[in-house]
Amino acid sequence: xxxxxxxxxxxxxxxxxxxxxxxxxxxxxxxxxxxxxxxxxxxxxxxxxxxxxxxxxxxxxxxxxxxxxxxxxxxxxxxxxxxxxxxxxxxxxxxxxxxxxxxxxxxxxxxxxxxxxxxxxxxxxxxxxxxxxxxxxxxxxxxxxxxxxxxxxxxxxxxxxxxxxxxxxxxxxxxxxxxxxxxxxxxxxxxxxxxxxxxxxxxxxxxxxxxxxxxxxxxxxxxxxxxxxxxxxxxxxxxxxxxxxxxxxxxxxxxxxxxxxxxxxxxxxxxxxxxxxxxxxxxxxxxxxxxxxxxxxxxxxxxxxxxxxxxxxxxxxxxxxxxxxxxxxxxxxxxxxxxxxxxxxxxxxxxxxxxxxxxxxxxxxxxxxxxxxxxxxxxxxxxxxxxxxxxxx
Amino acid sequence: xxxxxxxxxxxxxxxxxxxxxxxxxxxxxxxxxxxxxxxxxxxxxxxxxxxxxxxxxxxxxxxxxxxxxxxxxxxxxxxxxxxxxxxxxxxxxxxxxxxxxx
Amino acid sequence: xxxxxxxxxxxxxxxxxxxxxxxxxxxxxxxxxxxxxxxxxxxxxxxxxxxxxxxxxxxxxxxxxxxxxxxxxxxxxxxxxxxxxxxxxxxxxxxxxxxxxxxxxxxxxxxxxxxxxxxxxxxxxxxxxxxxxxxxxxxxxxxxxxxxxxxxxxxxxxxxxxxxxxxxxxxxxxxxxxxxxxxxxxxxxxxxxxxxxxxxxxxxxxxxxxxxxxxxxxxxxxxxxxxxxxxxxxxxxxxxxxxxxxxxxxxxxxxxxxxxxxxxxxxxxxxxxxxxxxxxxxxxxxxxxxxxxxxxxxxxxxxxxxxxxxxxxx
Numbered sequence: 001x002x003x004x005x006x007x008x009x010x011x012x013x014x015x016x017x018x019x020x021x022x023x024x025x026x027x028x029x030x031x032x033x034x035x036x037x038x039x040x041x042x043x044x045x046x047x048x049x050x051x052x053x054x055x056x057x058x059x060x061x062x063x064x065x066x067x068x069x070x071x072x073x074x075x076x077x078x079x080x081x082x083x084x085x086x087x088x089x090x091x092x093x094x095x096x097x098x099x100x101x102x103x104x105x106x107x108x109x110x111x112x113x114x115x116x117x118x119x120x121x122x123x124x125x126x127x128x129x130x131x132x133x134x135x136x137x138x139x140x141x142x143x144x145x146x147x148x149x150x151x152x153x154x155x156x157x158x159x160x161x162x163x164x165x166x167x168x169x170x171x172x173x174x175x176x177x178x179x180x181x182x183x184x185x186x187x188x189x190x191x192x193x194x195x196x197x198x199x200x201x202x203x204x205x206x207x208x209x210x211x212x213x214x215x216x217x218x219x220x221x222x223x224x225x226x227x228x229x230x231x232x233x234x235x236x237x238x239x240x241x242x243x244x245x246x247x248x249x250x251x252x253x254x255x256x257x258x259x260x261x262x263x264x265x266x267x268x269x270x271x272x273x274x275x276x277x278x279x280x281x282x283x284x285x286x287x288x289x290x291x292x293x294x295x296x297x298x299x300x301x302x303x304x305x306x307x308x309x310x311x312x313x314x315x316x317x318x319x320x321x322x323x324x325x326x327x328x329x330x331x332x333x334x335x336x337x338x339x340x341x342x343x344x345x346x347x348x349x350x351x352x353x354x355x356x357x358x359x360x361x362x363x364x365x366x367x368x369x370x371x372x373x374x375x376x377x378x379x380x381x382x383x384x385x386x387x388x389x390x391x392x393x
Numbered sequence: 394x395x396x397x398x399x400x401x402x403x404x405x406x407x408x409x410x411x412x413x414x415x416x417x418x419x420x421x422x423x424x425x426x427x428x429x430x431x432x433x434x435x436x437x438x439x440x441x442x443x444x445x446x447x448x449x450x451x452x453x454x455x456x457x458x459x460x461x462x463x464x465x466x467x468x469x470x471x472x473x474x475x476x477x478x479x480x481x482x483x484x485x486x487x488x489x490x491x492x493x494x495x
Numbered sequence: 496x497x498x499x500x501x502x503x504x505x506x507x508x509x510x511x512x513x514x515x516x517x518x519x520x521x522x523x524x525x526x527x528x529x530x531x532x533x534x535x536x537x538x539x540x541x542x543x544x545x546x547x548x549x550x551x552x553x554x555x556x557x558x559x560x561x562x563x564x565x566x567x568x569x570x571x572x573x574x575x576x577x578x579x580x581x582x583x584x585x586x587x588x589x590x591x592x593x594x595x596x597x598x599x600x601x602x603x604x605x606x607x608x609x610x611x612x613x614x615x616x617x618x619x620x621x622x623x624x625x626x627x628x629x630x631x632x633x634x635x636x637x638x639x640x641x642x643x644x645x646x647x648x649x650x651x652x653x654x655x656x657x658x659x660x661x662x663x664x665x666x667x668x669x670x671x672x673x674x675x676x677x678x679x680x681x682x683x684x685x686x687x688x689x690x691x692x693x694x695x696x697x698x699x700x701x702x703x704x705x706x707x708x709x710x711x712x713x714x715x716x717x718x719x720x721x722x723x724x725x726x727x728x729x730x731x732x733x734x735x736x737x738x739x740x741x742x743x744x745x746x747x748x749x750x751x752x753x754x755x756x757x758x759x760x761x762x763x764x765x766x767x768x769x770x771x772x773x774x775x776x777x778x779x780x781x782x783x784x785x786x787x788x789x790x791x792x793x794x795x796x797x798x799x800x801x802x803x804x805x806x807x808x809x
Binding site: 411419421447449451472 | 502503506507510512514515516517518519520521522523524525526529530533554555557558559561562563564690692693694720727728729730731
């Protein structure tokens, strides 16, 4: 049963956690994700959840405690942003390689230097190689819905990988939106119980995790992990299909907006897609065949599906809300362009890095991108493939 | 088919290894022949041994097995020949000889 | 709780630390682990944690685990936090009726993973009051990476990052007193011990640590033949001298009450302890007598301080 509410992104995540009632939450505060453990701590204080709340002394310890709890046979969740995620870096790799389906709510915030508390994707992009499934949200509804799907995705025996549910800091986390929630009983039925085959507290046989792998074993364990990440794609779609049956809301690997006949397109992630859709609508009224793809799943990266969806596009801009300082483009740019490589013909492609440290992006910014794409599609020069958008020159 | 620990070695293909380095059986280290490390070997004189068992907790390698309150011998498959047991024995029942052979 | 120590009965229990691990011959860490795990009741299961270090790389080298019980290693500095997570999971799952029987939580860390890089997560675990036991096997340097100095390395000891040279005579700082620091966390049980006689001290302290509800901390001096440079078989003598010279006093702090476990009838001079170990050999060169004097003074001061603390409880 769906019902309507008005919640901020952080409230929605905390509420989703409450409905799921995980066994352990180990978290440390950091803006703008702080509210999540705060709201949750109140649920604990009021006896509304069965969760053991572990107020750890750092984010490195929150991930360590989550690893311990999940390995013990419990569902463990946490939330963080920016430097907190960076501080967990070492442990993120351990969580994924230990094949533990921990769920982390990442409220995206720029990484320090200089310190900045506003939104960009440098935190979750910086950790993209750790082996976590990464799913992004455009708005509060998606953040809530994605969080409910996380555990059925990660806990499946063919996957057994941790899942990061991302939302834009302040923009979605602190903004109230009307959203549709699922009733708690249905949530519990949807996520089911966590029933690992082996776990530390199991009576019938012990479990040893975290070995030292000699060179003759490490690569094989990593290949297993790579296979699991490949399997995750199908599982994400399976879970989305089940979710649609229960809620009527449809999710995929990405959202293709006005893409069927698009000549000019953008690929981007997160809340900016909402702004970009407004630009697309305006252009469509003017008769421009503009469209966009809002990527939902970044890890595993849906290369084949994106190539298929972008096959017919004449000119494409890939927008990164994070730098990777490759001197050639952001992380999304590199991966999307690589996915298009084998297409013949392939879209002419440029990249932009925008929105760093919460720098605002407006429909006019997107319009200028589409104007450039139109010139490129008409046979004009590509121009510089890697530029920034939104800075003062 | 995922193999049991004692059948996993440096030639095992990735599909037959346990996921993520997990092991679901206790004490699989027992399959490792650390006794081959020895350059000196302890010898137990059962005539002199009074079964005080003072040597037993000092062995880092759990290689002095006890049954019914008696020291039953030396686990030469695992004993590394550190010589602590001989040092600790108050009755001279343990001595150390050169070489790895028991 | 056992009132008398039946040494032989303790050895009838099933061994929980199997042979076949890759610790060096004569390693103190192996003795420590066996000794602590022996204090578990046979009907209880354990989850054993490890911080990265000598014990960890040696006792679970894939696919060989030396533990009869469940085991978790995550990273170098996270032993305290990881086991906190396991204990929290146990509480949650027990409430749901999903865990049978009693499980105890014991994590081991070397002085590296406990005094230094793991200090924060140890402190957090102690402060939050988890029902777990943290055991430090203190071999007084980062042994696994090749004998680098830690805050636990004694003054003047030679280590690879505090070597003895013509300008500097080994480690300059005194050994950090971690047992004191953890006692200051006001946890229910803290103790310092090592391998003496029939292991009564270690066993009774391990048993108290494991079975006292709440956080406990055990600091076990675990000599390293390679890093301390003594003939491997001399480990029992090294431990005995450490205690008889009061370099490593045996004591416990139970609910804030400081209790001395052993006072030597005749306190031996520190030289007796130092001269057995190559890491201190430079202290015996002519002209370096001041070093031995400095160590003696420091040992005496700490011993007096400890006696005062213990005596004020009487």
